[in-house]
Amino acid sequence: MFSLEIFPPKASSPVGTLYDTLDGLEGVKPSFISVTYGTGSDTDLLRTARITHTIKHEYGIDSVAHLTALYASREQIDRTVDAYVEAGVSAVLALRGDERAGIEPTGQFQYASDLVSYIAQRYPQLAIYGACYPEGHPQSISIQEDVDHLKFKVDSGVSHLISQLFFDNNDFYRFLERTQKAGINVPIHAGIMPIIQAQSAYRMTHICRSRIPARVQRLLDRWHDNPQALAQAGIVYASEQIADLRAQGVEHIHLYTMNRPCIARKIWQNIHDFM
Ligand code: FAD
Numbered sequence: 001m002f003s004l005e006i007f008p009p010k011a012s013s014p015v016g017t018l019y020d021t022l023d024g025l026e027g028v029k030p031s032f033i034s035v036t037y038g039t040g041s042d043t044d045l046l047r048t049a050r051i052t053h054t055i056k057h058e059y060g061i062d063s064v065a066h067l068t069a070l071y072a073s074r075e076q077i078d079r080t081v082d083a084y085v086e087a088g089v090s091a092v093l094a095l096r097g098d099e100r101a102g103i104e105p106t107g108q109f110q111y112a113s114d115l116v117s118y119i120a121q122r123y124p125q126l127a128i129y130g131a132c133y134p135e136g137h138p139q140s141i142s143i144q145e146d147v148d149h150l151k152f153k154v155d156s157g158v159s160h161l162i163s164q165l166f167f168d169n170n171d172f173y174r175f176l177e178r179t180q181k182a183g184i185n186v187p188i189h190a191g192i193m194p195i196i197q198a199q200s201a202y203r204m205t206h207i208c209r210s211r212i213p214a215r216v217q218r219l220l221d222r223w224h225d226n227p228q229a230l231a232q233a234g235i236v237y238a239s240e241q242i243a244d245l246r247a248q249g250v251e252h253i254h255l256y257t258m259n260r261p262c263i264a265r266k267i268w269q270n271i272h273d274f275m
Pocket of ligand 1: 068099131
């Protein structure tokens with residue numbers, strides 16, 4: 001199964017720019033497209049709901065709508081999920097969301113698992129996806145502790161997990177072993193982010209606390225001043241990562257498109273025989 005993640009355009013940009021992204025993905029055959037969720041404002045809610053509606057009804061592709069909990073009240077969650085259901089969404093990615101300095105959480109959902117059990121009970125018709133972290137969540141003390149929390153989240157009602165980006169497949173394989181030992185038996189979609197631009201790669205790995213292996217560092221060092229060569233090397237690296245994952249029996253690949261359809265298309269051309 002091959003799936004994609006896109007994000008809604010900034011509030012200052014017309015939502016139509018996203019449809020250029022979707023048009024640009026023609027030929028790629030994703031099982032679903034997941035749509036990220038921003039700060040939780042009403043604008044974010046409407047954008048994500050509207051985009052998922054279009055993906056479903058105009059492009060005929062299933063969508064998974066992201067949803068964050070930390071700063072939401074139960075009423076806001078109800079309003080958001082109702083909008084998703086109305087948009088034809090059949091699955092949500094239930095997230096805690098990142099902590100924001102100076103803003104007090106509502107205290108109604110402390111962890112993603114709280115949101116998962118709330119949605120599972122209130123919207124039994126929805127499939128619930130959760131996030132996972134092959135290198136451990138940045139706030140966790142150890143990967144093992146994170147996996148223990150993950151087990152609790154899955155038992156709260158998660159049917160699929162989507163992983164954070166990683167560049168070393170061995171980190172993912174070790175993580176799979178840990179999840180199996182912990183009794184986590186739901187499908188885990190491997191999150192792959194192609195390196196397209198040096199600055200954004202450093203920013204993302206910093207935010208996610210993902211390790212940059214020596215081979216990736218060499219690409220960044222060699223091509224940092226040649227964007228075209230770096231993007232091409234990034235496409236090759238991501239394609240090889242996917243080929244290796246598939247060869248090792250990983251069923252589900254989730255590609256972070258970063259709203260760059262031509263990159264997603266090139267990767268798809270390289271890997272569709274493996275899917
Ligand atoms: P949780 O599962 O709640 O975990 C957060 C931390 O709490 C972990 O360290 C965990 O070990 C710990 N923990 C969990 N349960 C317990 C417990 N019972 N006791 C003690 N500690 C516990 N962010 C957005 O804002 N919008 C998006 O659209 C978005 N999409 C994402 C998609 C994917 C695939 C991924 C991997 C991340 C995404 N994020 C998004 C980022 C995410 O919101 C952050 O990583 C956030 O910090 C954690 O969210 P979570 O749902 O994984 O949290």
